[in-house]
Amino acid sequence: MAKLSLMFEQRLVKEVPVGSRPVSIGRSPDNDLPVDNLAVSNYHARVYFEAGRLVVEDLDSLNGTFVNDMRVERATLHDGDSIWIGKHHIKVDATHDTALPMDYGRKANAPRINETMVLDTKVRRDMLQQAAAMGERTQFAAGRLKVPTIIVLSGKTDQKEYALTNKLTVIGRSSLATVRLKGWFKPVMAAQINQRDDGYYVVAGDKIPTVNGSPINGPVRLNDGDLIEISGVRLNFIFRE
């Protein structure tokens, strides 16, 4: 279970665990982590789990949310990170969420494995079952069965809807593109949607797409319902049941 510790200078103010519900941070006393300081907005930021990652999101606060030294709107958190809000900071402890129990009788020599080894079928099955059980506990297994889909909201394309079955999807005028844009002056490869281990990412092509209105700056992981705009075409990314 991940843990957030609100600190003022070196003093611990309050500690809360992060569970399935987001942890709210702000000046208003009904926040999970109330921060009593005028520099802090009433509802300043929140921290929650998303697809196994701990994420902090700034709620349009006046003075901003910083992770380590960087001002962020949204950022993935790692163990040991500090979230700075005004003069307070919140220490992130994510050490305990992820350790997969490894008690299959090899503990003595388990610590560091430099030589590559292959798990035999039985050990592999046991470990994956443990992993699957953990996945269900953390509520991510269910999401895996949904089909990522692109729905065309406006603009000329060869289909109205695309199920993303391929790892690489190209959006553009090219005859090889999955989502084919119609019109002579459309870019050959406008943008891409690529599957990675932890989700689907929209990536620039010869043009830079926007996601929910903001131009992307590097690959951006897509969430259910995101709106992508590229070369005069509006696309809705959803996970279809």
Add this chain to the structure above:
Amino acid sequence: MRIRSGGVSDVGRVRTNNEDCYRIVPDMGLFVLSDGMGGEAHGEVASALAVETVVKHCLEGENNPALPVFGETQAGWSPRTKRLSSSVHLANKRIFDSAAQHPEQSGMGATLTAIWLVENSLSIAHVGDSRAYILRAGSLQQLTSDHSLVAEQVRRGILTTAQAEESEMQSVLLRALGANPDVEVDAEEQPLFPRDILLLCSDGLTRMVMEPEIAGALQSEPDPGTAAARLVALANERGGADNVTVIIVSAGTESRGWFSWLRRAERKSTNGHGHTGGK
């Protein structure tokens, strides 16, 4: 499409023998990389056997389409994808049989990552934790899924990518050639776009060099052999903890003539905005 390629393999700075093996067959557009494992020198035996079997089976299949296809195939695959997948199943069997016949080779195994390029069609077959990447429009994307425990945990939402990179369990594989009488092979096809650059590498590269650095080297160095050498040198500068092998394959531009010349001019002007799309 004009294809240029180059490859480099190096023992690294720590190990005494190189268990990686690769082969480039330019006439066929076939590129094969394997990372062996096993005590004594048996990792080398396994990876060499894997690469040799894949190349030979694909070549024989070109000359004789009636050659048997091993392992499961999907109906939608092209004959080349089926052949490539078949060759990996066969390589698995060769390594497994060899280890069964020679007790001293017991436990040897290998990863295998192969791509086969014909015109604008790319076939990929893969087992283990070597990787294939594609650099497309300035963005680097991994084409293969690592068959390692930590990667599986990321796919199941148990670990984050950052945690996986720091895990002590990185060397634990779920699949490799030679471990069992048969193996599940990942195979797929992708269209190849003009200017795509492909990279195959053993984990000796990806443990030492970060993806943005790989993307940078591919974008700044047009010659595939030189780019591969530069990445291998970088892995060694960082400590070269493992053998490191890199193959780079670069697809040319689509067509010549003054229409493509016009498009190049347009591209030059858009490059002025400094957009490369990378991380």
